[in-house]
Amino acid sequence: MLVSTNVLAVRPTARTLLAENGSVAALVVLVVALSLLSGDFLTVTNLLNVGVQAAVTAILAFGSTFVIITSGIDLSVGAVAALSAIVLAWTAADSGLPWPLATLVALAVGIGCGLVNAALIAYGKLPPFIATLAMLGVARGLALVVSQGSPIEMPEAVSHLGDTVGGYLPVPVLVMALMGVIAAVVLNRTYAGRAMYAIGGNEEAARLSGIAVSRQKLVTYALSGAFAAVAGIVLASRLASAQPQAASGYELDAIAAVVIGGASLSGGKGRAFGTLVGALILAVLRNGLNLLSVSAFWQQVVIGVVIALAVLLDTLRRRSGR
């Protein structure tokens, strides 16, 4: 808190940014602390590494932001990411599908999983937690079935998504930025985005004001599925191999990133930029713990504490700030 207050005094533009989003303050504190503790942290290469390592979580989390704004939850994103990547690699390798088509098929799989989630929730009246938990199992299982439990090599053309542009700028960071912009535009500039806030704020009021709630939920979860597919493809590209067990547990990272970014699990609140900051906080933390050689057992403790502190900082700021 003390450090962030000092930073506030320095620049008025920074002040507005920080006041608007407590998670930025948490990120700044973290970066300053790690720069002091480790000489290897604040280098261009390392910061680019952090960006690459945040990319998959961030892309998943952008998708989850839509869902959480509607006061829903999507537990299936990690499994859907793995399934999409497996389908891409499998259709390209085994069926000899050209890679652009295989990529489209993979995206379709992600969107399809999202639509099934939404149908169960909107028309089957299942709680989002249960519907997407079921999808988690189904998608993970199908990934194992399709791949027969073994990793499949990614088509080389797609694997370039894991490379760098000009040997310097990592492609995953560019994809993350692109998906972030798309998420921000959807949320702020489209009917679907406004409908998400309305549904999350008060579903009944949204319905009465003429929003086709069920149809908008289809859009919301389909977007989440599509983002998960992109995340899965980026992850597999980095390894040049699609793995059935990839991204397991990532749904929790995604949800943590969204909530750290200032969204509320009860809906109606959340922004793409905040989610990006949330994902960066997690990546910076993991990177820093490696650089500082913190013991395996303590790492989990530290990550838990920082997640709690980051959200706490945001809640306190909101309560006292305005």
Added chain:
Amino acid sequence: MRIHALVAAGAALTLGLTACGSSGTSSAGSTGAASGGDVKIGMSISTLNNPYFVQLRAGAEAEAKKLGVTLTVTDAQNDASQQVNQVQNFTSQSMKAIIINPVDSDAAAPAVKIAERSNVPVIAVDRGVNGGKVAQTVASDNVAGGKLAAERLAKEIGEKGEVVVLQGVPGTSASRDRGQGFAEGIKAFPGIKVVAQQPADFDRAKGLDVMTNLLQSHSGVTGVFAENDEMALGAIKALGAKAGKDVKVVGFDGTPDGLKAIEAGTLAASIAQQPALLGQQSVQNAVKAVKSEQLEATANVPVKVATKDNLSEFTGA
């Protein structure tokens, strides 16, 4: 977290291949190894939906044939309650000995107790049983494997330089034993300094991220020990062109992808388990138990270093 735990358990226990295969395979299919004899032995395998355990069964069946005993193998399909039922059935089928490859070390205790009540000796294979008395546990020696890895890595890097260790899921026995063996083994080489030990949860993507980070703080690293092949492959990705040249990587498990990397020269070596030998030993010692011979509490089945020179031994199996 629940999911992490599942993955952890899977990775720690199966050791062979990180992921288990698809659907199919018969339930509780029995395979008699003919040639009669009085001695009937029942074997309950955690899952046959994984090449590792299929090899284990093959080793057991071959040994049963050799010794002239009847071996009945059942597949518990990774379901601990089904396994208890299978062991119960074995005792009513008047099996002389039971070999159990636990789905879960804790959940296997009731099954073992049932056998104990009927005075049937039990041999645990590949995984131990917590809270039940078994005649013997036949398992791979992960500590010895870690030591072998240390020796191999030391040789690869000329017995000097900085190395890092990529650890598995914290708290799992596989990670603990392999790490301990490596630490003991590397002590013999005063020229080698372990500059960092960081967890990457037996996961390839995490291996890539953690290795990338460690290269920032320790750019002079010349050796990497990863507690499984998946993390080793991630580290190799992080090392890029340096892998196999400036930096030597040693993995563990000898998975198909790991062996491919050895062939390509990016992975220096992998410590491979020998599932067929596990199966063979378990049958051999079950027969000894039937004859009331004294058995050691644990039988350690040796692990083997797979390198480019002896690769065919592993790819053929």
